[in-house]
Amino acid sequence: MDICSCRMEGSESRALRRQKPALNRTSICSVCVEPVMPQNEYIEEAIKRHGRRLDHEERKRKRTAREAHKASAVAQKLVGIKAKILHAKRHAQKVQLKKTLKAHDERNVKQADTSAIPEGALPTYLLDREGQQDAKALSTAVKQKRKEKAAKYAVPLPKVRGIAEDEMFKVLKTGKSKSKSWKRMVTKATFVGEGFTRKPVKMERFVRPMALRYKRANVTHPDLKATFQLPIIGVKKNPQSPMYTQLGVMTKGTVIEVNVSELGLVTTGGKAVWGKFAQVTNNPENDGCINADINHAHEL
C-alpha cells in the first residue's frame, strides 16, 4: 500500500515508510487519493549508478504489446457514465491516429507543388533590390483593410478603463496660506504642441509637468510587424473626455496622430501621406514611453 506524507505524523507511519521506502512515480496515495510524486531524483540516480534490471527492455515491450488487450478489456467491462467518457476519449484518439496515418501517406506520394510560386511578385528591375526598405507594404495592408468594411470600426483597444478625475489631476494648494485649491496638475503623460507658452502662474489652471511631456511615439504596424519611432503631431481623441483631448493627455486607448512622412507612403491620388492615426497601447505614465498601433479605423 502506498502512502504519502499525509500521514507522516505518528511513529507508526514512520515505521511503515521505513519498510517500504520507494513509492513509485505513478502510484496513488491510498489515504488522500492524490498522485504521489517522488521526492528528489533518487530513481534516476539509482539507474545511473546501477543500471536497469536486465530484462527491462523485454518487460517494457511486453507491457506495450499487452496494452491494447488491457484497454479493450477495460472498455468492455465499463458501464454507465464512465464508459461514455472512455469511449469519447478513445474515439478522439482514433481520429488523431487516422489523421497522422493520412499525413504520412501524403508525404510519400508525389504531388504537383502549388506552393512553389512565391508571393509578392516583383518586376525584373526591382528583383535585385529586395533589401531596400519597403514601407509600401504598410499602405497596401491599409487598403486591404479598408476593403473589409467589417474591420472599419475595429480598433486595437476597443474598451478603455475609465479614469476618474481625482486620478487624473492632483489638486495644488495655492495662496499665501495654501487655502485655495483651484489649480490642478495633470498626472498623466501629455503632448504639448511646439509653440505652447505657459500662462502666467495666476491664470494657469492646469499644469502639465515637463517630465511627463512626450514628442515621439513608438508606433507599431501590426501586419508589418515593424516599429518606427515617429514624431507626434497631435492628440486626436482621448476617449475619457473631450477636455483631456484638449489638454493633450495621452492615456491607454487615446488616438494620436503621428508623422509618417519618413515612411514614404502615398495615397491613391499619388500624394504623399504624412499624418496617420495610432492608438496608444500602453500606460505611458507608468512606462515612460508611448507605444501605439497604427490604426486603420481612423483612416478615412
Place this chain on the structure above:
Amino acid sequence: MATLLPPPKRAKIYHENSQIQAPLTPPVQSAPMIVVQFVSEDEETLLGPAVNLPADFSREGLEALANKQSGQEDEPVPFQFHVRLPESATDDKHSGAPTRLVVSTSLLQDVLAHPSKAFTPEDVLKVYCSPQSVFRVRPATRCSSTLAGHGASILCAAFSPTGRLLATGSGDTTARLWDLNTELPSHTLAGHKGWVLCVEWEARERKLATGGHDGQVRIWDPKSGKPLGDALKGHTKWITSLAWEPIHINAKNPRVASSSKDNTVRVWSTVTRLSEFVLGGHTASVNIVRWGGGGPGKNGVLYTASSDRSVRVWDADNGKVVYILKDHAHWVTTLALNTDFVLRTGPYDHMGKEPTSDEEALALALARYESITASTPELLISGSDDHTLFLWSVFGVETATGQPKPSARLTGHQRQVSHVGFSPDGRWAASAGFDNCLRVWDGRTGKYVATLRGHVAPVYRLAWSADSRLLVSASKDSTVKIWNLKTYKLHTDLPGHSDEVYCVDFVADKIVSGGRDQTVKIWKN
C-alpha cells in the same frame, strides 16, 4: 442763403468712377521688330537668310516661313521652334531649369518676355526648327477601362506592333492577351511555373515570347493563344529580358535572345527551338538585352548590360564579342537604342498597312530603319546605378584605339536610373530615376534639356508616344503622369491605381498601365 446740396445720385457715382478707371487699361504697345535666323536642328545649318519680323508674329506664321525657307511649301511639315538659352543663364544658380525655350505662341511672349531676360529685341534670334511627325497623338485624359483577371501583380505589359493586342505578364504565372478594339480579355497563356517577368512581341505580330522566373522562355501564337511548342529550357535562373531579331535583317523567322540572372544570354532559333549560341562572358547577372540593326556588316548586333558594370556588344551572326564598354561604376540596369521604336514596330508605320510577303515586310522595315539612321548612326544610351547615363555611338565614330568612347556622360540624377527611352524620332531621350524625377536629354548630343518633377515616389518606367510629343511615366506613387514637352511641366495626371504601377506602354492614343493592384488600366483621350 447757404443750403446743403443733396448728395449726388448713386448711378452718377458709378459713372464717375468708371470714367476715372478707364485710362488705367494699358495702352496698346507696338511689338518691336526682331531679326530671326532659322536654323535646322539636325545639321545645324541655316535654312535661309535672316528675316526681320514683328516680335508678336504667331507660331503658325513662323511655321509657314520656315517651310518656305526650306522649300517644303507644297507639303508643309509641322515644326517645333526653340531658342537655346546662353550658358550664363543656365549656370549653377538655375541648375535644374530647362536649357531651351520652346516657342508655343510667339517669340514676344515666350522668348523676349522670359523672366531670365536673356534675349533683347536687338539680338539676332537663332530659332532652331525641328520637324515633327505629321500625325498627332491625343493625350489620354480618362481611364476607359479597368481590366481585372490577373491574380497577382502585373509585372510587364507590351502592346503589339500594330496596337491591336496587348500582352501582360503577371506574378500569377500567366500571361494574358487583351483585345484593344473591344478592351476585353482575349486569351490566357498558362504554362510558366514562375512569375512571368517579361513579354516581347515579334515585330510582325506573329509570335509572342515570354520569359519567366522559372528560367524558361515560351513562344506563343497570339491569334489562337496556343503555345508554339514546349518551353525553351536552358537558363538556370530567371529571365531578365527578351529581344527579337529585327525584321529588316530576318523577316522570315526572326530569332529571339534572352538574358538571364545566370550571367548568360542565349539566342534561340524559333524554327529548330534550339539555343543557337550562348553568350557567356559577363560575370554577373545580365540585366537587359537589345537587338540592334547596326554592326560592321549591318547584320545586327546584340547589346547586353550587366551587373558586372559592363556593356557588351556581340555579333549576332556568330556570337562573338565585338566591344566591351566598361565606363560605368555600378550595375548597368537599362539600355535604349534610338532605333528601338522602328525595330519594335518593324514594317508597320502609322498608316497601318499590312505587308503581303516576307520580302515586302523586309523592305518596309529596312526603309523605316534607314530613315532613322540616315542622319545619325545607331545610338545607345546605358543607364546605371551609379546615377549616370552614357551615350554611345558604337559603330558611328572611329577611334584610334578601336574601342568606342562614350559620346557623352549624362549626369544629373540624384539616385539610381531605373529606365531610359529614346523618342521614336530619336531626337530626345528621357530617363526615369529613383530620385522621383524624369530628365529629358537631347537624343543626338546627350545635352541636358529639362527635368520633369511631379512624382512623389521613385519613377519606375516611361514610354513615348509615337509622335514624340508626349511622354508618360509610371511611378511607385500609384499614378501615371503625362508630361508636356513644350513647357516641361505636367500635362495630365492619371490617378486610379491603388498601388505601385510597375509597367506602362503607349501606342497610338492609348496608354496601358499595370501594377501591384492586379488590374490593367487603359487610358484614352
